[in-house]
Amino acid sequence: MKGAPAKLDTIRDHMRDIDRTLLRENLKLTFEKRAKKHLRALQMVEELRRAGKKLRQKSDGR
Amino acid sequence: MAVDLEQIIPPLVRARVDFILIGGMAAILHGSARVTFDVDVVYSRTDQNIERLAPALAPHGPHLRGAPRDLPFSWDAKTIRNGLNFTLATNLGDVDLFGEVAGGETYSDLLPHSFEVEAFGVRFKCIDLPTLIRIKEAADRPKDREAVTELRVLLEESEEKQG
Numbered sequence: 001m002k003g004a005p006a007k008l009d010t011i012r013d014h015m016r017d018i019d020r021t022l023l024r025e026n027l028k029l030t031f032e033k034r035a036k037k038h039l040r041a042l043q044m045v046e047e048l049r050r051a052g053k054k055l056r057q058k059s060d061g062r
Numbered sequence: 063m064a065v066d067l068e069q070i071i072p073p074l075v076r077a078r079v080d081f082i083l084i085g086g087m088a089a090i091l092h093g094s095a096r097v098t099f100d101v102d103v104v105y106s107r108t109d110q111n112i113e114r115l116a117p118a119l120a121p122h123g124p125h126l127r128g129a130p131r132d133l134p135f136s137w138d139a140k141t142i143r144n145g146l147n148f149t150l151a152t153n154l155g156d157v158d159l160f161g162e163v164a165g166g167e168t169y170s171d172l173l174p175h176s177f178e179v180e181a182f183g184v185r186f187k188c189i190d191l192p193t194l195i196r197i198k199e200a201a202d203r204p205k206d207r208e209a210v211t212e213l214r215v216l217l218e219e220s221e222e223k224q225g
Contacts, residue, residue, distance in 0.1 A: 014211040015218075019095070023216055026093040027223065031188075032181035035067045038090045041097050042064040 065155025068182045070101050075184040077118035080106035080169060082176045083188040084197060085158070089209060091179060092191050093216050096209060100156035104189075106169040107161050112142045115159075122152040165200035191217050 026034055067087055074081055083091070086098025105115055116139040124137045127149045135141070142148070146161035162168050175193035178185050189197070195213045198206040 011211055011214060015215050018212055018215045020215060020219065022095040023093050023212070023219055026095060027216075027219060030181070031091045031179050034090055034093060035087075035181065038087075038097065039064060039066055039068075042099070045097055046064050 063155050065099060065101055067101060069154045070157060071186055072182050072184045074118050075186050077114050079115045079118050080108070080111045081187070082169060082172050083179070083186060084160070084163065084194065086209070088189050088194050089213060091188050092194065092213070093219070094209070094212055096212060100158055102158045102160065104160045104163055104169050104172055112139050116142055119152065119157070122154050124150040124152045124157070127151040127156055163197050165197065167197070191220065
C-alpha cells in the first residue's frame with residue numbers, strides 16, 4: 001500500500017506529457033468515425049512496417 | 063493484417079453472441095489516439111452463448127495465434143467450454159476472447175459497467191472508461207501502464223466536457 005500514492009503521482013506526472021489536442025479532436029468524432037480513423041492509422045503503420053522490412057531485406061542482400 | 067472492428071463486430075452481434083468490447087479497441091472508442099492491433103472481447107460463458115460464439119467465428123478460420131500451424135486445434139463449442147481465454151488469429155485479424163479478465167471479472171461482473179454503442183449498423187456493448195482503466199491497472203503490463211495514463215486524461219476530458 002505504501003507504493004500506491006507514489007504510483008499515482010507518477011501517473012499524474014506522465015499525464016502532463018499527453019497531447020490533449022489529439023484526444024479532444026477524437027472526442028468530437030462519433031464512435032464509428034473514431035474506429036475508422038484508427039483503422040487508417042493502423043493501415044499506415046502496417047505499410048511502414050512492410051517498407052521497413054523490404055529495406056532491411058535489401059540491405060541484408062548487399 | 064489491420065484488424066477492422068467493422069468486420070468483426072457485426073457477425074458477433076448478428077449471431078446474438080453476448081460480449082463486451084474491452085481492451086485497446088474499447089480505448090479507441092473512448093477517444094484514445096494509440097494504435098492497437100487486436101480486438102479484445104469478454105464473452106458470456108453460458109452454454110447457449112458458447113453455442114452461438116463458436117459458429118459465429120468459425121467461417122473466419124480462427125486458430126491459436128503464435129502456435130505451430132500443425133498443432134491440432136478445432137474451433138468448436140467443446141474447445142471453448144474446455145478453455146477460458148483464447149488468443150486467436152482469424153482471417154479478419156487478431157481476436158482475443160476472454161472468459162475472465164485480469165482481476166478475475168467475468169462477462170456478468172462487467173455487464174453493469176458497459177454501455178451500448180451504435181456503429182457499423184449494429185448495437186453492441188463496450189466497457190465504460192473507469193472500468194477499462196481498472197482492468198488495465200489490474201493487468202499492469204508496461205503497455206497497460208502507458209495506456210492507463212492516456213485513459214485517465216480521457217476520463218478527465220470527458221468529465222470536464224460533461225461539466
